[in-house]
Amino acid sequence: MRPTSQEFHELVCKGHSRKFADFLQDGFSGMFVVLKYIKETEGEISAGDISQKFCVSTARTAVILSNLQKKGYITKTKSSADARKTLVQLTEQGKEAILKREEKIISMIDELLDKLTDQEAESFYNIIKKIIAH
Numbered sequence: 001m002r003p004t005s006q007e008f009h010e011l012v013c014k015g016h017s018r019k020f021a022d023f024l025q026d027g028f029s030g031m032f033v034v035l036k037y038i039k040e041t042e043g044e045i046s047a048g049d050i051s052q053k054f055c056v057s058t059a060r061t062a063v064i065l066s067n068l069q070k071k072g073y074i075t076k077t078k079s080s081a082d083a084r085k086t087l088v089q090l091t092e093q094g095k096e097a098i099l100k101r102e103e104k105i106i107s108m109i110d111e112l113l114d115k116l117t118d119q120e121a122e123s124f125y126n127i128i129k130k131i132i133a134h
Contacts, residue, residue, distance in 0.1 A: 044087040
């Protein structure tokens with residue numbers, strides 16, 4: 001019988017599955033997603049472009065970028081062409097942070113997948129792929 005949305009919610013939110021919820025939160029939180037996006041641009045990107053990409057306010061983006069800069073993961077400079085624009089670039093420390101986070105996420109995924117048979121893992125992958133596509 002098909003589980004209800006309420007049953008899914010209860011399953012994920014129960015104490016024993018806290019690790020899964022923490023994994024989702026940790027692996028896909030704002031700063032990490034922004035760092036990955038900056039890395040994928042392979043150069044400088046404007047703070048405004050980041051705001052547009054993630055549909056968040058420029059104020060929220062400024063907070064995220066400020067935190068990333070304090071950690072040494074990015075540099076911010078004013079555009080020489082337009083002083084109103086803030087350009088963002090990934091530092092070596094930022095690249096290392098992304099690599100470490102990706103390794104941690106992959107390790108956590110491996111832990112989760114180890115609990116599944118090959119067939120279950122393939123089904124799970126296909127289901128996630130289908131959900132993301134829609």
